[in-house]
Each structure stands twice: as C-alpha cells, then as structure tokens.
Amino acid sequence: MTTTLDNAQPTTDDSDVLGTLIDEVIRPQAGTVDRDGAFPRQGVDALGAAGLLGLASSPEVGGGGQGMRTVAELIERLAAECGSTAMVVLMHYAATAVIEAHGPREVRTAIASGGHLTTLAFSEFGSRSHFWSPTGTAAATDDGSVRLDARKSWVTSAGEANSYVWSSLPLTPGAGPMTLWLVPADSPGLTVAGDFDGLGLRGNGSRPMTADGLRVPADAMIAADGAGLDTALGVVLPWFLVLNAAFCLGLADSAVAEAGRHLTGTTLTHTGAALRDAPVTRRAYAQLKIRTDALRAFLGDTLTALETSREDAMLRVLQVKALAGETVAGVTDGAMQLCGGSAFRKELGLERRFRDSRAARVMAPTTDALHDFVGRVATGLPLLDEANR
The missing domain is CATH 2.40.110.10 (Butyryl-CoA Dehydrogenase, subunit A, domain 2)
Incomplete structure (x- = not known):
C-alpha cells in the first residue's frame, strides 16, 4: 500500500519523500545513533524540512492535515530502520495532538512548518x-x-x-x-x-x-x-498507544524480514541446503510471520474503530499497545534464535531491534497497567478508580 506522506499531495514510489529520507539519512545513521547514543538530529531535521513533522497539523496553520492512520504508517516505516528516530517522532506527534487541540496558534504554525519539535x-x-x-x-x-x-x-x-x-x-x-x-x-x-x-x-x-x-x-x-487527565486520556492517549503499536509493528516486521533474508541466503556448505530448507526452521519462521501479521491486522482494526467512532474504539486502543509490546518482544527474540550466532553481530541489525523492542513493555502505561485497564473497561468498570483521579 502506498500512502502519501508529503502534505497530502499524491505521490508514487519514485517520489516517496519518506523513502528517500530513509535511504539517504535515517538508515545510514541508525548504527551510529545506536552505538554512540547520539540524538538523531540530522534525521529529525530532515523530516522537518520535508514537512513530515507537521503531517498531522491542520492545513489552517500550514500542516499536512493527515490522520492517525497515515502517521502510524510513517512511525512504522521509521521504526523498521531506526527505533530511536521513530520514538522521537512518535512522542512529537503525541504532544502535537494536544497542542493542535488546545495550544497557541504560533506554536501550531511552527510545528506545521517543521521547525518545532515537541514532546511529552x-x-x-x-x-x-x-x-x-x-x-x-x-x-x-x-x-x-x-x-x-x-x-x-x-x-x-x-x-x-x-x-x-x-x-x-x-x-x-x-x-x-x-x-x-x-x-x-x-x-x-x-x-x-x-x-x-x-x-x-x-x-x-x-x-x-x-x-x-x-x-x-x-x-x-x-x-x-x-482538566489535564481528561485531556491526556481523551486526546494524547489514543495517539500515544496507537503510534506505539505502529512502532512495535515496524520493529517486528523488519526483524522478520531480516530473519527471512538470512534463512534464505545462508547455505550449509557440507549439505548445500539453505537454512530455510529445514522444516523446523520454516515452522519457527512462520510463527514469527503470523504473529507480526496478526498485529498488523489488529492495528488496522483499531484505526478503523477510531475512524468510525466504533463502540469498542477505546478498548481497542488500550489493547493494541499491550498486544504490540508482547508481540514485538517475542518476535525479535524468536528472530535472534532463528539466526543463531549471526544475530549477535551488529551488521545484521537484529540485536539492535531486539534491544529497542524491550522499551514497549515498560513505557507508561506499561503492559501490566494496560492489562488492568482492559480488564476494567471490558467488565464495565471505569478506566481509573476514583482514588487515581
């Protein structure tokens, strides 16, 4: 699926602005960002200059006017290449959501122009x-x-x-x-x-x-x-949880793709067989692929629930990050096991994705907290009890 990411103007694969930035800036620097613990300033600035930091800002202030689905795809694609860059942009969009709803016009305009990075x-x-x-x-x-x-x-x-x-x-x-x-x-x-x-x-x-x-x-x-809690729950939380799920999906999908390339391209010299030729290996790979595709389907359904104001929309929002956090942890762990000792090498990129994926479980709301929230909402209780409000 090709989705426009350049201020809502039609695009083709050849003119994919985000794809070009990934190829020329974000992917080449991902290893250095990880190794040095360096803030991905060049990538963030390039995204801003291309108008992608203002993707969800209102056209009234010069923004792209795009919804959560398009932004989720952007986060997914960034996470597949550089988790740090994706997280910075994710938090920017979570903060932008509340600024768009209640913030001053001059800051909204600065965000839309790509010259203002914000966060929670x-x-x-x-x-x-x-x-x-x-x-x-x-x-x-x-x-x-x-x-x-x-x-x-x-x-x-x-x-x-x-x-x-x-x-x-x-x-x-x-x-x-x-x-x-x-x-x-x-x-x-x-x-x-x-x-x-x-x-x-x-x-x-x-x-x-x-x-x-x-x-x-x-x-x-x-x-x-x-009114901050109501604003955080009603405005910020849906963007934060859904984009976190997209972040997890990008990591998981790229780990599965990397594992697939390794299993296909690695041959045992003494038998001439590729690693994928072993049924047990194919089965393990299939399980990772199925879990990742299931997360993609659930994320898509969550976005549809929000877009159509479906009755279960908030339940889906609470579920999707909990599902995504456990999925990406399991999938990256499985990909590491499938690729064996090769996965421990930096150049394969799997161990970086494995490490980046651990954050999803502990970023608030944590997976444990989300499980409690889901249980509360699904059984008719309020999201938070009065003691926490």
Whole structure:
C-alpha cells in the first residue's frame, strides 16, 4: 500500500519523500545513533524540512492535515530502520495532538512548518509510570505568572525539543487531578540531568528534567485547570498507544524480514541446503510471520474503530499497545534464535531491534497497567478508580 506522506499531495514510489529520507539519512545513521547514543538530529531535521513533522497539523496553520492512520504508517516505516528516530517522532506527534487541540496558534504554525519539535513530559520520580498521578506543583505568583516545580524522570528528546507538554498538580487545589502546560525549552529554571545510556533506543534522548522555580505565563495552561487527565486520556492517549503499536509493528516486521533474508541466503556448505530448507526452521519462521501479521491486522482494526467512532474504539486502543509490546518482544527474540550466532553481530541489525523492542513493555502505561485497564473497561468498570483521579 502506498500512502502519501508529503502534505497530502499524491505521490508514487519514485517520489516517496519518506523513502528517500530513509535511504539517504535515517538508515545510514541508525548504527551510529545506536552505538554512540547520539540524538538523531540530522534525521529529525530532515523530516522537518520535508514537512513530515507537521503531517498531522491542520492545513489552517500550514500542516499536512493527515490522520492517525497515515502517521502510524510513517512511525512504522521509521521504526523498521531506526527505533530511536521513530520514538522521537512518535512522542512529537503525541504532544502535537494536544497542542493542535488546545495550544497557541504560533506554536501550531511552527510545528506545521517543521521547525518545532515537541514532546511529552509526564513521568515523574514520585509517581514513576503512573503518569495520571503527577506530584509536580503549579503555583500562582505575585507577577501573574505560574511557578512550576517538578522532577521528571523520563522525557524523550530532553534538551533537544523546542517545547514540552508538561503535567502538574492543578493550580487551584481541588480543580481536578492534573493540569497541562506548554513549557518552552528555553524557560529559566528548566534543566536536563545527564545523558541517556540505555539498553535500547539509545538515541532517543530520554533523560530526567527538573523544574526548579520555572516560570511560565498563565496562558501557557493547556485546556482548563484540573482538566489535564481528561485531556491526556481523551486526546494524547489514543495517539500515544496507537503510534506505539505502529512502532512495535515496524520493529517486528523488519526483524522478520531480516530473519527471512538470512534463512534464505545462508547455505550449509557440507549439505548445500539453505537454512530455510529445514522444516523446523520454516515452522519457527512462520510463527514469527503470523504473529507480526496478526498485529498488523489488529492495528488496522483499531484505526478503523477510531475512524468510525466504533463502540469498542477505546478498548481497542488500550489493547493494541499491550498486544504490540508482547508481540514485538517475542518476535525479535524468536528472530535472534532463528539466526543463531549471526544475530549477535551488529551488521545484521537484529540485536539492535531486539534491544529497542524491550522499551514497549515498560513505557507508561506499561503492559501490566494496560492489562488492568482492559480488564476494567471490558467488565464495565471505569478506566481509573476514583482514588487515581
């Protein structure tokens, strides 16, 4: 399937803007990004210059006007080549969703133009993966501004993004469980701690950030005071979970493809048979292929449920990341086993995909949390109990 990715203008395989960027920038640098833990700045800038960071922005502000399905395909294709780049762009689109809904026009226009990278800043040291329970504070000041204080534990593109969709306790006690703010990267009092030296997604720049007396104007508030949780669940969460599933699909599909090339192209000298000629090997490969194609089908159904406002749309959204996280973990693990010692070599690319895939299980909402959410919704309970709201 060919989907246009260039500001909604028709395209062909020969003029596929994303494909060209993948071939010329993103794929050649993926190994270096992983090895050095380097933020994929060149790839992100190239995507911005091509208009792809503004793909989901409204045409009213110069954006591509595309929906979640098209953006999910972009994330899938990026993840197949460089998980770090895909995660940076994924978080940009999750933050863009709420900025498009409630943010200032000038920032929306900057995102649409490709010159503004944004991201989410939800996870905190005090509440860890329970993003719906912020501990950071917001307080009115005498000069009419708002003071934010918080210790954020994981912020993708920390120190690299131009803005952060920031969560805190409400400005007015009792207004609600959470308030969201749009925090410019150059805000005094905002600091980034250390470098990211992780197992996988080594170039995604996920680092702790601290707000110590950070000041923002009162109109930096996104939506109403205390309405941040409803905004996060209703606007951000569908984009975040669906794009995470697309990210997992890209990793899994590329791992299966790489394993298939290895099994087809590797011959045993003493027998003359290719690795694929063994029935047990073909069976194991088929299982990986089936799991990956099943995830693709489920993701497609989730997107259809959202597009048609189907009754089970939110249930599908909660299910899809849980399914995707377990699928990609199992598929990349199976691909490593199928390819044996060759998979441990960097040049095959499998061990990088294996490491990158581990993040899906622990990114909030974690797989365990999503299983609980699915169970709650499927049995008629609210997504969160009152204690967590």
